[in-house]
Amino acid sequence: MPDTVPMAKRRALRRKQGSRFDTPLGRAVLQSLAVLVFFALWEFGVRLGWISAFLVGAPSGIFAYAAKIIASGELISDTWYTFFEAILGFIIGTIFGSLLGLALWYSVFVARLVEPFIVAINSVPKIALAPIVVLWFGTGLISKVALSVSLTAIVALIAAYQAAKDADPDLQSLLVSMGADKHQVFFKAVVPSTLPSMIATFRINIGFGLVGAVVGEFISSQHGLGHMIYTASSLYDLNTVWVGLFTLMIMGFVLYYVIEIIERTILPWKQASTVQQVQV
Amino acid sequence: MQITPAQLSVRNVRKSFAGKAGDVCVLDDLSFDIKERDFVSIIGPSGCGKTTIFNIIAGLLEPDSGSLQFRGEEVESLRGRVGYMMQKDLLFPWRTVLGNVLLGLETRGVDRAEAEDKAREYLKDFGLAGFENAYPKTLSGGMRQRVALIRTLIMDPDILLLDEPFSALDYQTRLYLEGVLKDAVETYHKTVILVTHDIDEAVALSKRVVVLSGRPARVKIVHDIEIDAPSPIAARSDNRFSGYFHALCAELDIQTEKTS
Known part of the structure; x- marks a missing residue:
């Protein structure tokens, strides 16, 4: 049967579907x-x-324990420790990887030369490096940061390289016809057009930064949420494990929205489109 | 024929591209002259290499052989001296209208304040004052193409290369922009080479129309258009208009009458 619902009625239906709860x-x-x-x-x-x-575990126990270690300052210091490792790893890895990936735009020859190596490095599960990283960098802060860097850098590198390759060739041609040199094409056309996918990489890499920090702490550490979760679980203290997990979740959640704010600041021109969605 | 020295001479240009079934010859021994302050349209069958000619003039491609002469001097290409405008407006989405207009002056290293003053003046002249800080996404197709035209003109290029600049726009907007273009070209004394599929547009705007043969492209014939109308719309009601139109259709082997 053909769709014969009149427009006015359909509009009313749509409003009903959204309902009055559809506000922030x-x-x-x-x-x-x-x-x-x-x-x-x-x-x-x-x-x-x-x-x-x-x-x-049980929520009552989880909240009671959380209240206790918040009061004692233990949770704050562990959270801060893990946060610091993750964010440091994220920043170093993302910046390093992105710069390298963008730089590959300059030489097709070099890019083709190193591509298989990048693929090879990317196909190693980085978590498997954790024991060596601890061997090399010790059990302190640096080994966790190093692990986070190894996770985030390669993702950023591949994303940046791909985005630079995908930059609109017509925009680049236009600049060349205006007399722009290679650096100008790079900074005026290539770099800005990679920004949206770079920001998308930030979102993924925030998660990887945390993975690196927590796994590093699992292997050997005296501090941090990973350490807290690992030791508690070996003692079957599930409530403590949950406190650690929920704290990590909240941390990831907050960081996600921080990236969102950064996106809005860096990409004001993207905003107009994200609001619209096709009505079906 | 009057004898005016050519501003740009394209001499015996050849260009072929590697294709699946061997090399495809796109331009074969192509030559034509563009005079100072000329308005030349190039028409021809689809895929005959019109865009390739532009890319060679603009220095985006190198010809296999042949040469370009600019005011009698042999040049490699006119890179940096042409204003290239394409079917896509190619506005940079992350730049505001003002930022887009400034693009060329920036690459040339013009003083920022000076460039901005000039840009605002152009935007005002083209009825875009008040849109300086708008992003291209929020503008209509006609406005976007007008911004692209300003971006091209503000560089004061020797020659404008227009590659079907209006073909993605609706007919009314196209008519309007043809008028804007014609006025601008006369105000700023520009030479224009226009590639178009639109015979009607070619006749209404140009002083001369170059008809190319199919691939490989050669100049089939050059028609002088002697319509001296104040605007492209007025040109369309000139009594010689339809004569030129049908002559060009016949050149392109377009069937204009029912085959008996």
Whole structure:
């Protein structure tokens, strides 16, 4: 049967689908509600004996422990430690990788020459390097940063190189016809057109930065959330493990939105398009 | 024929590209002259290499053989001295309207304040005052192409190379921009080479129309267009217009009457 719903009615339908909860406040209420229900079900499940508190912990215990170590300052210092490692690894790795990837635009010959090596390095699971990294850089801060760098640099390199290769050749031709030299083409056409995909890489790399820091702490460390999670889990102290995990989650969450703010500042010209979405 | 020295001479240019089935010869011994303040349209069948000619003049491609002469002197190419405008407006999306207009002056290293003053003046002349800080995405197709035209003119190029600049626009906008172009060319005393598929546009705008044969491209014939109309729209109602139009259609082997 053909679609014969009149336009006015269809519009009304659409409004109904979106409902009055489709506002920032409405969404926040629904989202918080979902979180509350989740913890409530968990807690009741544990109280009623449906799930084992020994294996999954219990929200009451998690909050109690969190409150305790927040008060003692332990959580803050561990969080700060892991945050510092992750962010340092992220910044060094992303900058180093991006610069190298962009630089490959300059010489097609060099780019083709090193491409298989990049692919080879990328195909090694970087986590497997963790034991050697600890051997080389010790059990302190540097080994975690090094691991984060190894994870983030290669991602940034490949993304930057690909984006530079994909830069619109017509824009470059236009500049050349205006008399621009290679550096001008690079800085005026290539670099700006890689920015959107660079920012997308930042998003991925924030996650990889945290992975590097936490895995480094798993292997050997005296501080940090990874250390906290690892030691607690070996003692079957699930509540502590959850405190660590939730803290990591919140950290990743906040960093994601920090990147979003950076994106809005660096790419004002992108904003107009992200709001629109096709109505189906 | 009056004898005016050529501003640009294209001499015996050949160019072929490597294709799957061997080399494809696109330009074969192509020669033509462009006079000072000329307005020449180049028309020809699709894919006959019109864009290749432009790329050679603009210095984006090197010819296999042949030469270019600019005001009697042999030159490699006119890179940096031409204003190249294409079908796509090629505005830089991350630059504002003002930033886009400044692009050429920046590459030339013109003083910033001086360049900005000039850019604002041009934008005002072309009715784009107030849009300096808008991003291209927020503009209509006609406005975007007008910005591209300003960006081309502000560099004060010796020759404008227009590669189907209006073909992506709707007919009304195209008519309007043809007028803007014609006025601008007369105001700034520019030489124009226009590649177009639109015979109607070629006749309405040009002083001369060069008809190319199919690949490999050779000059088939050059028509002088003697319509002295104040605007491209007025040119279309000139009584010689349809004569030129049909003559060019016939050159291009377009069937204009039912085959009996």
